[in-house]
Amino acid sequence: MTETAVCVGTFTAVKTLWEVRIHKINEELQKEKEFRQRLLLVWEERAALAKLKEKVINKDGRAILRIEEEEWKTLPSCLLKLVHLQEWQLHRTSLQKIPQFIGRFHNLVVLDLSRNSIESVPKEIGQLTNLQELLLSYNRIKSVPKEISNCVSLERLELAVNRSICDLPPQLSDLKKLSHVDLCMNQFTTIPSALLNMPNLEWLDMGGNKLQELPDAIDR
Incomplete structure (x- = not known):
């Protein structure tokens, strides 16, 4: 045992x-x-x-990131090494998402992400107080965040052919410098009140929507 x-x-x-x-x-x-x-x-x-x-070029003294017809569904965080960029031009890259770190690119003057597959716009975009042009046409965006109203330098906003946008946040009327807006080929049934209260709006395209009536304030 x-x-x-x-x-x-x-x-x-x-x-x-x-x-x-x-x-x-x-x-x-x-x-x-x-x-x-x-x-x-x-x-x-x-x-x-x-x-x-x-992909960075310098034109007219401006640092531009230009990418066309390449597969970039997401943007890597290493892009933060290039926060000096003043312009993004990313076309036909299949980009699906604008990174949240976009708000750290305080020098951006032009953000052109047209003709991609973007589905939403992060609220961090409101941190781009020097942004003058926001070009997001030909994507899949369904709504616009109110934080864009914090882009106080914005002069040009293009959201054409997203096909699903039906309204704009009323806060966008705070964009005193905005003069050019393209909203064609979406789902608007009336002109958003935010546009009616923009003092410097000179050019508006809402063709290809489902407008049923025009507000009385359109005569202003």
């Missing part, structure tokens, strides 16, 4: 030792895997940043 107990005890001790060793090996393998993943991510970001830098 004693010998049996000793054997069982020895087996249990060996089993425990092996379990500890296996657990330690698994931990080391997991750490190595995570390290390789981090290393791969670093290299991917460096490669993406290098590729983005190749």
Whole structure:
């Protein structure tokens, strides 16, 4: 009985030792895997940043990021290394989402993301107080955030051919410099009140909507 107990005890001790060793090996393998993943991510970001830098041009003293007909469904965070950019021109890139970090590009004067697959506009866009042109035509945007009213320098707003927008936030009437608005080919049934209260609005296109009536204030 004693010998049996000793054997069982020895087996249990060996089993425990092996379990500890296996657990330690698994931990080391997991750490190595995570390290390789981090290393791969670093290299991917460096490669993406290098590729983005190749797309930056300087025209009339303005730093412009220009990408056309390339697959960029999302924009990498390494783009924050280029916060000095004053203009984005991204066309036909299949971009699905405007990154939330867009608000950190305080030098942006023109944001042209026309002809992509964007479905929404982040509220952080309201942090772009120097933005003069916001061009988002030919996307899949369904609504417009009220935070755009904080883009106090905005002069041109284009949301044509999104096909689903049916209203604008009343706060947009605070855009005192806005003079050009293109809302054609959407789902508007009337002219938004925000537009009727814009003091400098000179050009408005709402063709291809479902306008049923014109407000009396349109005569102003």
